[in-house]
Structures are given as C-alpha cells and as structure tokens.
Amino acid sequence: MKVIFYANTDWYLYNFRLSTAQRLQADGHEVVMLSPPGPFGGRFAARGFRWITLPMDRASLNPLREAVTFRHLVRVLRREQPDLLHNFTVKCAVYGGAAARLAGVPATVNAVAGLGYVFTSNGLKARCLRPLVQTLMRATLDHRRSLLVLQNPDDADIFRRARLVARDRIHVIRSSGVDTSRFRPSSMSGSEGRLRVLLAARLLWEKGIGEYVEAARLLRKQGRDIEFVLAGAPDPGNPRSVDEAQVERWAAEGVITWLGHVEDMPALLSTIDVMTLPSYYREGVPKSLIEGAAAGLALITTDQPGCREVVTRHGIDGLVVPPRNAAALAQLVARLDDDRTLLRRLGERAREKAIAEFDERMVIQRTIDVYERLLGTDMPGGSLAGTAS
Incomplete structure (x- = not known):
C-alpha cells in the first residue's frame, strides 16, 4: 500500500x-x-x-x-x-x-x-x-x-x-x-539547585510568550535566581508570530535565555525542572507538554482545549494557570521553587500519565x-x- x-x-x-x-x-x-x-x-x-x-x-x-x-x-x-x-x-x-x-x-x-x-x-x-x-x-x-x-x-x-x-x-x-523511551526523567530534575523553567513552542503571542517573559521579570525583581529558558523560532507564516528582534531584546536584557530551534529536546529537558505553556492558542495536544511529562518535569499550563488533556488535575499531575496572567504564572513558578517535594511529585505523576496515555x-x-x-x-x-x- x-x-x-x-x-x-x-x-x-x-x-x-x-x-x-x-x-x-x-x-x-x-x-x-x-x-x-x-x-x-x-x-x-x-x-x-x-x-x-x-x-x-x-x-x-x-x-x-x-x-x-x-x-x-x-x-x-x-x-x-x-x-x-x-x-x-x-x-x-x-x-x-x-x-x-x-x-x-x-x-x-x-x-x-x-x-x-x-x-x-x-x-x-x-x-x-x-x-x-x-x-x-x-x-x-x-x-x-x-x-x-x-x-x-x-x-x-x-x-x-x-x-x-x-x-x-x-x-x-x-x-x-511521544517516545517515552527516549524522553525519560533525569536525576538532575527536581534538584535543590537553581530552578530552570522552559517554554518550548513556536514563538506565537497566543502561546503565552509575553506572559512568560513578564513572569520572568516579576520574579527577577523579587530577587529570585530562576532561569527562564525559551526554545523555539519565530513563525513568519503566522500573523501572530513574535518578531525575532523582540526576542533578541529580551535575551539581551537578561530576562530569558533564548535557544532558538532545538534539535535534541531530550538532552535539553534533562537540564530542566519545569515545563510551562501558558497558552491561549487553540491547541491540539501540545507536543512540548507531553515531552515534558515523559521527561518527568513539573508542568504549568492553562485550562484551555488541548492543554487540559495533559494537566487534568491542578496540584496532582501539574499546575493550572489562568490565561493571560503573568502574575499568576510567576506565583506558581515561585511555589515550585520553594517546594521541591511538590516539584518532584508533579513530575512523577506527569511521567505516569505520559506512559499511560501519550x-x-x-x-x-x-x-x-x-x-x-x-x-x-x-x-x-x-x-x-x-x-x-
């Protein structure tokens, strides 16, 4: 055939x-x-x-x-x-x-x-x-x-x-x-060191890119030492793509670490603690969330179509943030920074769900x-x- x-x-x-x-x-x-x-x-x-x-x-x-x-x-x-x-x-x-x-x-x-x-x-x-x-x-x-x-x-x-x-x-x-044998938990995830947070997506405003950057700014002003990583490239074919010059300004400001397109996602995720997608886009089921789940990361996302398929119970298999709310996103990231036991437990539950459903x-x-x-x-x-x- x-x-x-x-x-x-x-x-x-x-x-x-x-x-x-x-x-x-x-x-x-x-x-x-x-x-x-x-x-x-x-x-x-x-x-x-x-x-x-x-x-x-x-x-x-x-x-x-x-x-x-x-x-x-x-x-x-x-x-x-x-x-x-x-x-x-x-x-x-x-x-x-x-x-x-x-x-x-x-x-x-x-x-x-x-x-x-x-x-x-x-x-x-x-x-x-x-x-x-x-x-x-x-x-x-x-x-x-x-x-x-x-x-x-x-x-x-x-x-x-x-x-x-x-x-x-x-x-x-x-x-x-998601290939759950390729995306696996790392012993580094959930450690007591500096928290590393990742948003991996096409750089569209509706993916919550602006809110992610603003949350990073808020926590930086509070004196928290948290690294916000952004992986993905602008999408010129979409009218709502974030301009590359804007992303470069954020990176130059030091508020985010921008990696652009990443080929080896399992390697990147082995260095990350939290996967977030504060999306208000009409998602299918976001690839980044199920990859993060398979890698045993704590997830933060919105109660939006597609996203709610991955995080179904707030505080159990992830955390749910209201869309377009940078302050609420910053609060949830800070909560995981302070509570590493919760961070690890959410990652374990996310991994279990990825194996069972995705x-x-x-x-x-x-x-x-x-x-x-x-x-x-x-x-x-x-x-x-x-x-x-």
Whole structure:
C-alpha cells in the first residue's frame, strides 16, 4: 500500500509524523512525504522516504497562487496514485480533501491538530476568513471515503455543533504521541539547585510568550535566581508570530535565555525542572507538554482545549494557570521553587500519565486503526505490544 503524508511544512512532517511513517514502512508500506520546500525535507531520504515538494505558501490568500498550488497537488496525486492520503493542518485538509476526489484517491484521512489562527484570533482578517474556511471544510472534509482525526474533545464538539463533518466520521486521537523511551526523567530534575523553567513552542503571542517573559521579570525583581529558558523560532507564516528582534531584546536584557530551534529536546529537558505553556492558542495536544511529562518535569499550563488533556488535575499531575496572567504564572513558578517535594511529585505523576496515555506506539496504532476502518481491511504489522516503563 502507498500512503502520502501531506503537510504545510516539512518541519511538521519530520518532527511530528516521522515515527508513524517509520512504522508503516516497517510493515511493508510505501510512505511518500509531500510539503513545500524547506530545510528538513532533505532528511527524509536518509530515512528511506521519498519527498515531493509542492509550490505552496501556507499564509497566502492570493487566488491565482492558490489555484497553482491546487492544480499541482492534483497532478501529484494523479501521478502517484496513493491508496490513502493523510492530510495535516486545516489548509492541507481542505486542499487535500478536494484534490483527492478529483484525482480518484480511494481514501483520505484529514488530521487537524488545533484550529489555529483563523479560529482563535479576534482580528479582522481571522473573523473574515472564518466563515469561508468553515464552508470549505464542510464541502471538502465531509465525504464517505474520508475520516477526520482531531486531538481533543473540545475541537470535536466544535466540528459536530457546526455540522462540518458527520459525527460518525470524527475520531479523537489525543496528540501525535511521544517516545517515552527516549524522553525519560533525569536525576538532575527536581534538584535543590537553581530552578530552570522552559517554554518550548513556536514563538506565537497566543502561546503565552509575553506572559512568560513578564513572569520572568516579576520574579527577577523579587530577587529570585530562576532561569527562564525559551526554545523555539519565530513563525513568519503566522500573523501572530513574535518578531525575532523582540526576542533578541529580551535575551539581551537578561530576562530569558533564548535557544532558538532545538534539535535534541531530550538532552535539553534533562537540564530542566519545569515545563510551562501558558497558552491561549487553540491547541491540539501540545507536543512540548507531553515531552515534558515523559521527561518527568513539573508542568504549568492553562485550562484551555488541548492543554487540559495533559494537566487534568491542578496540584496532582501539574499546575493550572489562568490565561493571560503573568502574575499568576510567576506565583506558581515561585511555589515550585520553594517546594521541591511538590516539584518532584508533579513530575512523577506527569511521567505516569505520559506512559499511560501519550506513548507514541499507542497513538500510532490508533492511527492505523483509522486507516483500517476507512480501507475496510486489516493492515500488516499487527498491534503494538507493551509500553515503556
């Protein structure tokens, strides 16, 4: 069987879907990666995957440019003749869903991990685009030969209430999974030394970047010796990206340590005590939170869709902070700085939850189960055995 993975960046396919592709490859299937050009695409060949580039600008609203992208996508699908097309993100799901019908692709899975800028922003551009995007989603995603995969029940409720996709075509698979054997607790975490706090995400304002920096300032004024680390790069394709010059000013001020994009996250997390994501973005299930959980870090996040899937009980498996509240975030960080027993206990509970609910082997198997339902046949490879400890 041939499967095409289609996303709006090669970065997403490499960092979020490579493990699924490798499982399919190990089971004897061909997986082809499809995305716009980018710095990560060249790595696919080393992993044994073909990579096809598409002339696509994920932020474009130019009708002529979008028509060229769509026509090119249809041509690729007609030439490759995949048995299944797996689309990721809203734009790729809409374009891929429509192109798959024209190209005669037998089965389509549309994965939407969070509803993103169009659905979360109250800006004029987002509010104008929202009705159009909903209309396109209803026209392209609700098809008898396609299934929709979402990452949290809140997003599923939105799709059902808006009647964007029939109820029986919606599946919830929480997160893209984490390798719990690669992300493991470190003996350094929860130590009595200087507390190190991390926010790892695309640098979008809605991820709580501003509140994170302000919390760092507040604690610095109180004389606390806590290091606030920021990992991630600006996202020029998103209108709400933090400007790189602004991040450099924060770093020059000494309020944060900015690492930019980090390749080896397990190594970084082995030096961190607290993972925080004070997000008010419409998340799927944030990768940084489940990686932090698997690494046995104490988590601080908001009671927002996606985030609440990881931290469900305040004080038990993490701490919950109100969105857009830097003072409250600073208070919670200070609490963990003062109470290292709580810090360690939260990390232990987070690790237990990551193993039980977010291990990538279970997530991949659930994805393959969706493929089998859509194709009406069992795929080679069988169920995944065991879980990490």
